Amino acid sequence: MAVSHRLFRLHSPAKNTLSSFLIRSFSSSSSSSSSSSHGPSLDPEIDLEEAAAQLEKSSSPSPSPSPSKGRNFHWVFLGCPGVGKGTYASRLSSLLGVPHIATGDLVRDELSSSGLLSSQLKELVNHGKLVPDEFIISLLSKRLEAAKEKGESGYILDGFPRTVTQAEILEGVTNIDLVINLKLREEALLAKCLGRRICSECGANYNVACIDIEGEDGSPRMYMPPLLPPPSCESKLISRDDDTEEVVKERLRIYNKMTQPVEEFYRKRGKLLEFELPGGIPQSWPRLLRALHLEDLYDKQSATA
Numbered sequence: 001m002a003v004s005h006r007l008f009r010l011h012s013p014a015k016n017t018l019s020s021f022l023i024r025s026f027s028s029s030s031s032s033s034s035s036s037s038h039g040p041s042l043d044p045e046i047d048l049e050e051a052a053a054q055l056e057k058s059s060s061p062s063p064s065p066s067p068s069k070g071r072n073f074h075w076v077f078l079g080c081p082g083v084g085k086g087t088y089a090s091r092l093s094s095l096l097g098v099p100h101i102a103t104g105d106l107v108r109d110e111l112s113s114s115g116l117l118s119s120q121l122k123e124l125v126n127h128g129k130l131v132p133d134e135f136i137i138s139l140l141s142k143r144l145e146a147a148k149e150k151g152e153s154g155y156i157l158d159g160f161p162r163t164v165t166q167a168e169i170l171e172g173v174t175n176i177d178l179v180i181n182l183k184l185r186e187e188a189l190l191a192k193c194l195g196r197r198i199c200s201e202c203g204a205n206y207n208v209a210c211i212d213i214e215g216e217d218g219s220p221r222m223y224m225p226p227l228l229p230p231p232s233c234e235s236k237l238i239s240r241d242d243d244t245e246e247v248v249k250e251r252l253r254i255y256n257k258m259t260q261p262v263e264e265f266y267r268k269r270g271k272l273l274e275f276e277l278p279g280g281i282p283q284s285w286p287r288l289l290r291a292l293h294l295e296d297l298y299d300k301q302s303a304t305a
């Protein structure tokens with residue numbers, strides 16, 4: 001399906017560029033966003049149509065896919081902040097041999113560059129808001145372009161799509177095989193975000209929260225032990241700037257408003273697999289493998305490891 005055709009109905013007549021979006025969002029930032037003031041890899045003048053065209057180009061198959069570089073799975077992980085998308089997407093990516101592409105990580109890489117654009121984006125991210133569709137699509141296209149150059153095929157997307165517009169654009173360029181919608185009891189989500197820690201040196205993720213929720217109305221007790229760092233990381237732990245109580249609550253609100261309709265988008269297409277996490281990794285991982293019919297592959301890989 002041609003992207004330009006689909007975009008005809010997505011696009012408003014006014015050119016909706018990233019810089020105009022940012023200027024609207026931050027009326028205080030009256031200084032112009034000249035090309036020297038933003039991060040090196042981002043074009044602030046890109047609009048949604050251009051970003052979608054980039055995505056279409058980067059989504060075309062690699063001319064020389066490496067047979068050793070995984071299979072052609074195109075999977076998406078949906079789920080509220082703190083649910084564990086990153087944890088399970090990264091495990092499945094190792095199992096299936098396809099890249100795990102987390103748009104949150106792409107955004108954080110971009111934020112680490114200096115410049116006006118980066119500081120304006122930081123304002124959005126650190127207040128729990130989504131960044132503009134054209135920006136995220138452009139970042140994803142760059143990541144997919146790099147994957148193509150490496151001869152990788154397929155992917156597990158984590159954190160994309162997060163709006164119906166993103167889902168429509170993705171559908172215009174790729175056939176997504178499966179969307180896994182991770183679910184966790186609401187009480188656990190906030191605690192998991194607040195307990196999240198990252199090693200500033202090696203980037204490993206840990207969680208210091210111990211979640212123990214009594215079962216009510218027939219639901220079982222939920223116990224998620226902390227995932228503590230080894231002594232080598234202990235003194236280097238940091239928290240994400242957007243993992244404060246106020247911001248996590250805003251991210252959950254935005255998820256319900258902007259991303260829940262994406263669940264419905266895929267449900268209607270028969271692609272949504274709902275998966276309720278029963279507890280921590282030791283309980284949830286085997287059940288997820290079973291739901292995905294991947295236990296044999298996992299056993300085989302574990303036996304040869």
Ligand SMILES: Nc1ncnc2c1ncn2[C@@H]1O[C@H](COP(=O)(O)OP(=O)(O)O)[C@@H](O)[C@H]1O
Nearest residue numbers: 081082103104107125129130131136159160162
């Ligand atoms: N697909 C996307 N669309 C818009 N903004 C995004 C997208 N992916 C990531 N972001 C931005 O990056 C932030 C961090 O993303 P992520 O690490 O996936 O967060 P979460 O833990 O809330 O799932 C989001 O709050 C948002 O500002």
